[in-house]
Amino acid sequence: MHHPGGTSVQDDHGAHKPNVVTLNLSAKGLDKKDMFGKSDPYICVYVIDQPPIPSKTSSGLDTLFLRGRLVYKSEVIIKTLDPTWKQFDLPLALLGGPNTLLGIQCYDWDKDGGHDLIGYLSLDVKSLTKEGPCAAFQKKKSSKSS
Numbered sequence: 001m002h003h004p005g006g007t008s009v010q011d012d013h014g015a016h017k018p019n020v021v022t023l024n025l026s027a028k029g030l031d032k033k034d035m036f037g038k039s040d041p042y043i044c045v046y047v048i049d050q051p052p053i054p055s056k057t058s059s060g061l062d063t064l065f066l067r068g069r070l071v072y073k074s075e076v077i078i079k080t081l082d083p084t085w086k087q088f089d090l091p092l093a094l095l096g097g098p099n100t101l102l103g104i105q106c107y108d109w110d111k112d113g114g115h116d117l118i119g120y121l122s123l124d125v126k127s128l129t130k131e132g133p134c135a136a137f138q139k140k141k142s143s144k145s146s
Helices: 125-129
Strands: 007-011 019-026 041-048 053-056 062-065 068-073 088-091 101-108 115-122
Touching: 019 041, 019 125, 068 088, 115 125
Parallel strands: none
Antiparallel strands: 007 019, 019 088, 041 068, 041 101, 053 062, 101 115
């Protein structure tokens, strides 16, 4: 299940992994950031330990700069607007308590290193215990021509 234009976040940890959160992340309908109408998305997961800072992207769009500790960076999925990243585990000890705020940022990978922010979301660890989608990216408008 997915939110159109959003992300699906699920917690699949079970009795066999009592101290681990297993995540399956995917997105549908991401913005086109590459010249030929696709993106090369990847995600970064942070434990947010400081308040976010309002800022502007290079194209002048308002965003929030999430400040925290990077706990996971996904693989890049080439030329897609509907990625499904590989499942991954995060130890609960690394995440903190159930009220710990996590930030997930989705970027378009660029060979030149100028990776473009596609969208971001924040949610607390306890929301990961819900079945099915529990959050949606705050999407950024495309600044490149389609």
